[in-house]
Amino acid sequence: MNTEIGLFQLAQDYANTRHNGHLTIMKFTGKWRACFGTPWSENIREDISKMVEGNTLEACLLKLLKNPVKF
Numbered sequence: 495m496n497t498e499i500g501l502f503q504l505a506q507d508y509a510n511t512r513h514n515g516h517l518t519i520m521k522f523t524g525k526w527r528a529c530f531g532t533p534w535s536e537n538i539r540e541d542i543s544k545m546v547e548g549n550t551l552e553a554c555l556l557k558l559l560k561n562p563v564k565f
Contacts, residue, residue, distance in 0.1 A: 531565035
């Protein structure tokens with residue numbers, strides 16, 4: 495199995511069991527960002543800056559699973 499797919503499945507399972515299935519993944523020009531829950535405050539840019547970040551989706555999901563960030 496592709497590592498990215500496996501990590502996504504682990505993140506999805508974690509979201510399903512602990513966060514009502516809420517998992518947010520964003521891709522910007524040079525970085526990926528992810529968190530559990532849904533960033534939705536009045537200052538969305540601040541929320542996005544608090545999400546875990548990685549140069550690849552794989553790196554980002556690894557960081558998220560090691561240090562879960564939730565909104």
